[in-house]
Amino acid sequence: MSKLRVESFTISLDGFGAGPDQTLNNPLGVGGESLHGWAIATRTFQQKVFGGEGGETGADDEIAARGFKNIGAWIVGRNMFGPVRGPWPDESWRGWWGENPVYHAPVFVLTHHARAPLVMEGGTTFHFVTDGVAVALERAREAANGKDVRVGGGVNVIQQYLRLRLIDEMHLAIAPVLLGAGERLFEGIDLPVLGYTCTQHVPSSRATHIVLSRQQAR
Amino acid sequence: MSKLRVESFTISLDGFGAGPDQTLNNPLGVGGESLHGWAIATRTFQQKVFGGEGGETGADDEIAARGFKNIGAWIVGRNMFGPVRGPWPDESWRGWWGENPVYHAPVFVLTHHARAPLVMEGGTTFHFVTDGVAVALERAREAANGKDVRVGGGVNVIQQYLRLRLIDEMHLAIAPVLLGAGERLFEGIDLPVLGYTCTQHVPSSRATHIVLSRQQAR
Numbered sequence: 001m002s003k004l005r006v007e008s009f010t011i012s013l014d015g016f017g018a019g020p021d022q023t024l025n026n027p028l029g030v031g032g033e034s035l036h037g038w039a040i041a042t043r044t045f046q047q048k049v050f051g052g053e054g055g056e057t058g059a060d061d062e063i064a065a066r067g068f069k070n071i072g073a074w075i076v077g078r079n080m081f082g083p084v085r086g087p088w089p090d091e092s093w094r095g096w097w098g099e100n101p102v103y104h105a106p107v108f109v110l111t112h113h114a115r116a117p118l119v120m121e122g123g124t125t126f127h128f129v130t131d132g133v134a135v136a137l138e139r140a141r142e143a144a145n146g147k148d149v150r151v152g153g154g155v156n157v158i159q160q161y162l163r164l165r166l167i168d169e170m171h172l173a174i175a176p177v178l179l180g181a182g183e184r185l186f187e188g189i190d191l192p193v194l195g196y197t198c199t200q201h202v203p204s205s206r207a208t209h210i211v212l213s214r215q216q217a218r
Numbered sequence: 219m220s221k222l223r224v225e226s227f228t229i230s231l232d233g234f235g236a237g238p239d240q241t242l243n244n245p246l247g248v249g250g251e252s253l254h255g256w257a258i259a260t261r262t263f264q265q266k267v268f269g270g271e272g273g274e275t276g277a278d279d280e281i282a283a284r285g286f287k288n289i290g291a292w293i294v295g296r297n298m299f300g301p302v303r304g305p306w307p308d309e310s311w312r313g314w315w316g317e318n319p320v321y322h323a324p325v326f327v328l329t330h331h332a333r334a335p336l337v338m339e340g341g342t343t344f345h346f347v348t349d350g351v352a353v354a355l356e357r358a359r360e361a362a363n364g365k366d367v368r369v370g371g372g373v374n375v376i377q378q379y380l381r382l383r384l385i386d387e388m389h390l391a392i393a394p395v396l397l398g399a400g401e402r403l404f405e406g407i408d409l410p411v412l413g414y415t416c417t418q419h420v421p422s423s424r425a426t427h428i429v430l431s432r433q434q435a436r
Contacts, residue, residue, distance in 0.1 A: 013392070013416060013428055014404040015233050031410075174231070174392065176419035176428055180410035186232040192249075192398035198231060201394035203421025210231055210394055 003148045006170040007067025010035040016182040017155040024083045034177045038206035059204040072144025076152040078111040106143040108136045133160045155183035173207040221366045224388040225285025228253040234400040235373040242301045252395045256424035277422045290362025294370035296329040305331045324361040326354045351378045373401035391425040
């Protein structure tokens with residue numbers, strides 16, 4: 001069955017999934033880029049995200065690559081799509097990723113403000129969903145056509161799906177950095193009560209990778 | 219100069235340093251034992267804590283062993299000393315560790331309830347300090363006679379010393395388990411603001427070891 005997955009989501013040693021004060025120049029918040037050193041080094045990210053050559057193979061890369069396999073649709077929060085807040089002033093913001101975004105699949109953007117779908121190059125279409133996480137998942141599953149749906153983030157979106165026990169598998173990387181402030185991924189989340197256990201643990205020199213899985217039937 | 223160090227303190231993936239509901243049979247709270255799998259496997263813990271033979275060598279053991287080096291005194295919270303709460307009903311509780319405790323050094327126990335020092339076998343004496351963490355540190359430093367002071371825990375005691383910027387080095391192990399509830403080590407603690415950075419990162423198959431150090435002058 002089609003799964004709902006979180007992949008390559010990185011948190012700091014002190015548990016933050018993003019730094020504070022996201023802006024156009026700091027899409028991940030202050031200090032947020034330091035989280036992603038492990039990913040940026042991989043061949044998968046160098047090729048898929050930056051469109052270049054090179055990058056490292058190994059444990060980090062294998063896990064990053066797995067995160068892109070069998071994904072038929074994405075769900076992201078509005079802050080992952082861009083720095084614009086409130087009603088859309090116009091159609092000019094088209095995401096952080098240029099005209100050919102990294103997704104190459106339908107992306108469902110959670111927002112309180114309606115907007116027409118945005119068709120990009122390379123197979124990515126951004127759909128703006130104003131009816132909440134459950135509807136977004138329903139539409140994403142349909143679009144994924146049997147493949148899995150990947151939740152890109154951010155913290156608040158992942159928390160909403162965790163609380164609803166809808167995430168089947170969550171790969172997290174714990175990076176050896178401290179952020180001190182920002183959004184804490186597990187704030188108010190009791191993972192064992194929600195049915196999650198740690199089913200994989202792959203340490204690398206750049207991060208500790210863990211997979212949390214739901215065992216019980218929903 | 220004599221340092222104040224935290225060593226081999228383990229937290230869960232979701233950031234808890236102990237499980238909830240500590241009792242006589244669950245000194246580490248519900249689920250707390252699962253945190254310490256990495257330590258229990260080491261030769262250092264097998265010999266120093268359990269008084270046996272065997273145990274594994276390797277990265278986990280090297281780090282555990284380092285934690286016992288150059289330690290002249292310890293500071294622990296009352297809940298680490300035992301499950302008794304409120305005024306001491308009598309002198310019968312003598313710690314979790316039998317007549318020859320693992321410390322072999324003066325141990326300063328933070329408590330709100332005075333009690334005469336307790337002299338054990340093997341060089342351990344428990345001193346009960348009712349004047350707070352600063353006085354406990356002063357007395358421990360004096361007793362350590364130039365060696366370092368190790369803070370054993372628990373979470374609340376470490377938090378108090380962190381907020382006062384008094385801890386020089388903190389070795390934490392992040393164990394691949396979820397606790398879901400309990401005491402969160404970094405709750406309300408902004409480590410970068412307090413002057414800490416991650417200065418060492420040693421992943422092993424059983425845990426991720428990190429050392430946080432204070433860089434700035436106090």
